[in-house]
Amino acid sequence: MSYAPKVVDLADFLIDRTAQNPTIHEREFYILWNGLLGFHFPMAHAYLVGPKRPTPRAGFFPAFTVFRVADLKANIVLVLDVKKPADNTPAGKQRVVEELVAYTQQHLDETDFSTVYAIGAFGLSFGVYKMEKSRPLEPELVFDWSSNVTAPESFTTMVQLASMIDEMTGTVRRVE
Numbered sequence: 001m002s003y004a005p006k007v008v009d010l011a012d013f014l015i016d017r018t019a020q021n022p023t024i025h026e027r028e029f030y031i032l033w034n035g036l037l038g039f040h041f042p043m044a045h046a047y048l049v050g051p052k053r054p055t056p057r058a059g060f061f062p063a064f065t066v067f068r069v070a071d072l073k074a075n076i077v078l079v080l081d082v083k084k085p086a087d088n089t090p091a092g093k094q095r096v097v098e099e100l101v102a103y104t105q106q107h108l109d110e111t112d113f114s115t116v117y118a119i120g121a122f123g124l125s126f127g128v129y130k131m132e133k134s135r136p137l138e139p140e141l142v143f144d145w146s147s148n149v150t151a152p153e154s155f156t157t158m159v160q161l162a163s164m165i166d167e168m169t170g171t172v173r174r175v176e
Contacts, residue, residue: 001155001159002150003155007035008150011124011149014029015124015148018123022085023086024084026063026082026084026123029121029123030051032124032150033063033080033121034051037080040161040162041066041078041165046068046069046070047069048067048074049064050066050067062079062081062099062118063081063082063121064079064081066078066079068165068171070112075111076107076116077113077117077168078119078161079118080118081100081118081119081121082121082123083120083122084123092122093120096120097120097129100139104118108133113133114132114168116131117130117142117161117164118131118139124147124148125145125146127144127145
């Protein structure tokens with residue numbers, strides 16, 4: 001499987017925009033990432049995708065947080081942050097991972113699950129990390145950095161990530 005043609009068209013449009021303007025702002029990629037998260041973590045399976053939400057505890061806010069609702073509590077299962085494609089450097093990757101770890105550490109009380117996953121993204125490029133609920137959090141790279149989230153192999157990565165989170169949360173997806 002793969003994403004719908006219009007999703008790939010949007011990604012191609014963003015690739016063209018990035019080529020024209022290498023310093024394109026990360027918010028240009030939010031609608032695509034929001035749609036992809038909603039596709040892989042649907043409300044029908046008790047997942048909710050939340051946008052940035054300021055809290056008094058952290059100076060950094062990820063672009064999106066995915067919650068799994070259980071017993072009237074929204075548990076964090078995945079955080080994602082999107083940075084400008086121009087920031088996709090070794091130092092930029094280290095910085096985004098440090099920010100995701102710090103945010104997750106400060107919000108561990110918002111999940112009953114033992115693991116929180118994190119996606120660091122630079123435009124369409126992304127890497128997936130896993131953090132076990134321990135102090136200090138140690139991010140483990142579970143899916144290496146990929147250059148285009150809408151590519152067929154990246155679709156497979158996102159399906160595998162969703163399956164890992166489903167298994168962790170006890171979510172059963174029914175095939176219709």
